[in-house]
Amino acid sequence: MTGVEDAFLHDVEAATAAATDERRRLAAVSRYDILDTPSDGTFDKIASLAARIFDAPMATVAIVDSDRVWFKAAHGLRDVAEIARDPDLSAPVIPHQGPYVVTDALDDPRTAGSSLVRGELGVRFYAAAPITTADGHRLGSVNVLDTRPRRPTEDQLAGLQELAALVMDQLELRLAAQHTVAAERERRADAERLARTLQRTLLPPALPTVPGLRAAAAYHTASVDEVGGDFYDLFPLDDGRWAFFLGDVCGKGAAAAALTSLTRYTLRAAAIYDPDPCTALANLDTVLKGEYQGDTPRFCTAVFGVLDAEPDGSFTVTLAGGGHPPTLAVRADGTVEPVSTAGGQLIGLLPDPHFVQTTTRLAPGDALLLYTDGLIEARTADGSMLGEEGLTRHLATRAARGAEDLLATVHGLFTDLGTGVSDDTALLALSVPPCSIPQSAQENR
Structure with missing residues (x-):
């Protein structure tokens, strides 16, 4: 192999290595997600301090992109956010190991042709300390610029390097925070997905079809990442009747x-054993x-009902309540009346609780x-609770x-109500379709 060929191969290898290093450097720049971010007081102070250390009119905290130099901070440079990547002055700091200094840019062959030197700024002095990552990638530099030639002191250059290290520390803190x-x-997304999945297992996937009746249910979640304790169900009994219940357990989360x-499946099992509403409760x-004997008391409120066609x-509806708000009957004429089970006591808390039963049609x-009470405990625009009367007025x-x-x-x-609703709410609505006039009767009119 001739000397020319050897030199050529060496140049190719060097160019390939340089290109690889640049790709890795740009990946590091991207990793810190700093380009084109808003002004930051910390970096502005670093640029100002650099100018003060050198008694210079201009200083920057610069990040070198593939084709530009972007200023995270620019002291003494008005309305300048970035410049083209200048191979004579802006870019040499990237491959340079320590501080890069040009004492007289106009007379220095490395920088004499730079646009920063020949242009409006007329830069004559330039000093830069690289901003270097822990794995050795140089993201940019802290720079000091002056319009007069000068020679910096060792203390000034040491201070500039410390400022560059401080910039790197801030970038690491910013990345860690991100x-x-x-x-x-x-974590919140995982918690929300888990809560939604768990919540679905606690509620019936769909309500069954009851002949001659329409049923609909809904669950309003106050917190997307926490499982609530409200529940409802509708299911057939062996004798042709239908049972339903709705309630609210104490607490939230896994314990709730x-x-x-336990509450939902116990009520289902109890209804099979004896569907009398008070007995089920x-x-x-x-x-x-x-x-929960010996543990923290666990209790709930509930209303249990049986539908008889x-x-x-x-339908005749027999209801029993244990500490639960009254059910509301919305009549065909638009009037709203409570079906009260007032006097029914909390389930699972008292030694010998009393449950109240009533019947409606x-x-x-x-x-x-x-x-559940999350609805009537919601706050209205004036800060007061909606209450049973407010709900009744709204429906009427x-x-x-x-x-x-x-x-x-x-x-x-x-x-x-918007943000006034601060608790989970379960809803169950049952209705009897209005009687329709047979087609033959319409034709005889």
Whole structure:
């Protein structure tokens, strides 16, 4: 191999290595996500301090991109955010190991042709200390510029290097903060996904079809990353009737989820054993006390009901309540009346709780709304609680018809209340469709 060929191969290898190093350097610049970010007081102070150390009019904290030099901070340079990557003055700091100094840029063959020297700025003195990562990549530099030739002292150059190291420390802190925020967002996203998945397991995936009845349910979540304790269900009994319940356990999170699961499946099992509403709540009370005996008390409120279809298309509804807000009956004429189980006591807390049972009738066109207390404890625009009376007034003025319409009305109320709703809320609506006139009767009119 001739000397010319050897030199050529050496140049090719050097060029390839340089290109590889530059790609890695640019990847490091991208890693710190600093380019084109807003002004930062910390970096502005570093540039100002650099100018003060050198008693110079201009100083910058510069990040070198592939084709430009972008200034994170620029002291003494008005309306200058970036310049083209100048191979004579701006870029040499990248391959340079220590401080890069040009005492008289006009007479120095390395920089005499630079636009910064020949242009409007008329730079004559330039000193730069590289901003170097722990793995050896030089992101840019802290620079000092002057319009007069000068020779810096060793103390000044040492101070410039310390400022460059300080810039690197700030970039590392910024990167660590970004990673922390990203990790927290991912943790919250994971928690939200887990909460949604767990919440779905605690509620029926869909309500069954009840002949002659329409049913709809909804769950309003106050916190996306925490499992609530509200629950509802609707299911058939062996004798042709239908049972339903809705309630709210104490607490939130995993403990509430466990209690909700136990409550829901206990009420289902209790209804199979004896569907009498008060008996079902009493059985739940016994199970909760036995399960959490000696632990922190775990209790809930609930309303349990049984639907019995009548020949005329109506339904007799038997309800029992344990410490739960009254169910609301929305009649076909638009009036709203409470179906109260007042006096019913909390389930799972008291030695010998009392449960209250009542009966009502759902005629064609009537609807029943069951809800948890997150709805009536929501705050209105003036800061007061919505309350049972406020909910009743809202339903009466909207004249909702049918289970779906009733839930849509309540969802509209949620929208109006906005951030005033601070607790989870479960909703269950049951309605009897209005009687329709047979086609033959219409033709005979």
